[in-house]
Amino acid sequence: MAKRKNVIAPEAQAMDLVAQDQQNKRIAAQQTLESLGFNLKEYDLFMYIQMGRNIFNLHGWSGIIGGKILSAIKENEPHGEFGRALAEIGIEPRQAQRYMNIASRYGKHDNLSHLSNSKLSVLDDFTDPELEKFAAGKEVRGLTLDAIDQLTASQARNKLRETEKKLESQKSHYKEETERLKAEKERLQEIADHGYELTKKEKVAKAVDAKLKELQKELFLSVGQARFFFSKALNIIATARQLEGVTFPQLEKWAKEEYAELAGFKELFEALDDDLNYIHVDKGDESR
Numbered sequence: 001m002a003k004r005k006n007v008i009a010p011e012a013q014a015m016d017l018v019a020q021d022q023q024n025k026r027i028a029a030q031q032t033l034e035s036l037g038f039n040l041k042e043y044d045l046f047m048y049i050q051m052g053r054n055i056f057n058l059h060g061w062s063g064i065i066g067g068k069i070l071s072a073i074k075e076n077e078p079h080g081e082f083g084r085a086l087a088e089i090g091i092e093p094r095q096a097q098r099y100m101n102i103a104s105r106y107g108k109h110d111n112l113s114h115l116s117n118s119k120l121s122v123l124d125d126f127t128d129p130e131l132e133k134f135a136a137g138k139e140v141r142g143l144t145l146d147a148i149d150q151l152t153a154s155q156a157r158n159k160l161r162e163t164e165k166k167l168e169s170q171k172s173h174y175k176e177e178t179e180r181l182k183a184e185k186e187r188l189q190e191i192a193d194h195g196y197e198l199t200k201k202e203k204v205a206k207a208v209d210a211k212l213k214e215l216q217k218e219l220f221l222s223v224g225q226a227r228f229f230f231s232k233a234l235n236i237i238a239t240a241r242q243l244e245g246v247t248f249p250q251l252e253k254w255a256k257e258e259y260a261e262l263a264g265f266k267e268l269f270e271a272l273d274d275d276l277n278y279i280h281v282d283k284g285d286e287s288r
Contacts, residue, residue, distance in 0.1 A: 043076045045085065052089040063117040067103025070096050109135035111145060118153035122160065141167075 017181030052069045070091075075084050086096050106120055112135055123131060126140065132141040148156045196229050240251060 128231035
């Protein structure tokens, strides 16, 4: 009986072809970079312009490669010559700056040189550590370099959104669980402190006491600041009255210019006094 040959499933064959295609693209991208003369000691404007024309006319070209070409021209040419070089290549200055920014952000990662501009834009929100990890082939936010090679830019964005939704759901669940555990800890502490679980009314009173302590700190801080500035205002008035040669009409005119503000201060002081008397047991009416 003849031995049965090993048959590779069509799906596996397709995946192998995709992987090989992406590997070929990476090799081609690296060869393109080398062919551009980035490793050459001598810079040649004509060569870079020609390569710029070729790169920007390719379908699905990488902004990293194009940006490196433009950056090299800008670094080696005066401002006016750089503008003329852009015109010869056929690219606007604003677009050129965009591609140079792409090269600046992603250019140090050789493994990303084959990615199209649309796929690079998927990585815009990645932090520098995340980008370095991603370029090394590790998973970041549910996405890997091999995965983005096999996905469209739109599919890659959707995958990131799905991962972000899962993370948000996990954070929400963690927050709810943390609050539940905190409430349970407080309940057990109440039993330990009082020998029983506090009633709803007692819990409200306890929460109010805690909030009042916070407000008390703010109140006395504000009162202290008010006393300081009020004392400072009195010193300013006293200094004005003691000026050598000052006359009463001058002081009267000087004071009237800000009298409206001073009158308003009196009203505020009276309102503060009323409110303090209202809540003071010894001075206020406890039945109010």
